[in-house]
Amino acid sequence: MSAHHQSRDTHRRVADPRSGDRRDEERVSDLVTMLTAGDPIADAVVAELDTLGPRARRALDAGLLHGAAGAGERLPEAVAALLRQVETPPAAVNPLLPHRGDVVSLSVPPLWFGLCSLTSALTHICSSPALARQLPRAGHPASVSMSRLAETGIWARQAIRPGGLLHGGPGYVATVHLRLRHARLRARSLKDWDTGAPGLPVGQLDMARTWLGFTSVAFGALASVGIDTTPDEERSLYQYWSYVAHLLGLDERLWRNVTDHAGARRLRNLIDAVSGAPAEHSKALTTTMIDAQARAMAAAPGAVLSEEQFRTLVHSVLRRTFGENTADRMGIPIPAAIDLMPLVGRLNREARYWQTYSPASAGEARRRALAGPGPELIAAVLPSVGAHRRPSMTGHRGAPAA
Structure with missing residues (x-):
């Protein structure tokens, strides 16, 4: 089954990004066709x-x-x-990249990777109007929808590890399985999809949203807490994730010219323009995800903050990451506590300076990142999901199959 259907009057419903760049206008035309592309x-x-x-x-x-x-x-x-x-693989992909893993993401301390990278990436995924409408239809709105998001977090962990994307590696297998889960959701959605709706659920633009979530969005969130990247790190990050895009089945027109955060932001803005604003389902999914994240982090060994304090911290990070208008549309509240983010950012910048001061210190930072997954929503969600998954849905190495 090939999910590529033309929705009614698509061009008239697309928001105008008001870009003066002719290249962006051409990309908008491409993105409009991808609204209904699988x-x-x-x-x-x-x-x-x-x-x-x-x-x-x-x-x-x-x-x-x-x-x-x-x-x-x-x-x-x-x-x-x-x-x-x-x-x-695409000719431009460095064959050594899968051996090294995503060294930029692996340099992020596990606490901040879970709190910033995963949470912001999943929030960005939730903001898709088409996907937010579809996930609750897949089963029980809370348990099944959150299991899908948690599985995406597991995939990201596997995809960035050294050797993970080598043929047969856990990240390689998990990435293809994630691609097939997208196809499975797409096939189910076609049974009751309104062909006048703005976008095919789990189509090319939703897959691009996942890809951007763990690159542009995740590192925007990390920057909000003082974990910045250099131009060389940005190039390394997008070189690695261009191979991930290939495995995910993303149309090359979406990612081939994205080599840094600036290019990724342009693509994000264009996708947001053609996809439309987050829907009510997006708010519910985001709230559920944040609650699970805060609960998991507070229950982790050695946690020094309460669940409510972690929730407040997540709200602060997300509002800085997405901006006030988008955060309001996503139902992310304004934290009532004193804003400590400037202090957090300063401390993290100082810590990161020493973590990346030399090859030895950078290697030690990556070693610690690999030592454990860190507290995140996965721990709070997956134990309660097993009853909803058939045994045949689990593939090799624990990766859920299509």
């Missing part, structure tokens, strides 16, 4: 899994772990096409 390769695999059953799933699992050549049997047509695509 991922034909992944969509075909999901349809094939439904048709052929366990044989196709076994072939997919073997192919992801051992490569198409090492799968040991003749592959179904759609699975073979998917494996050919993911095993052929």
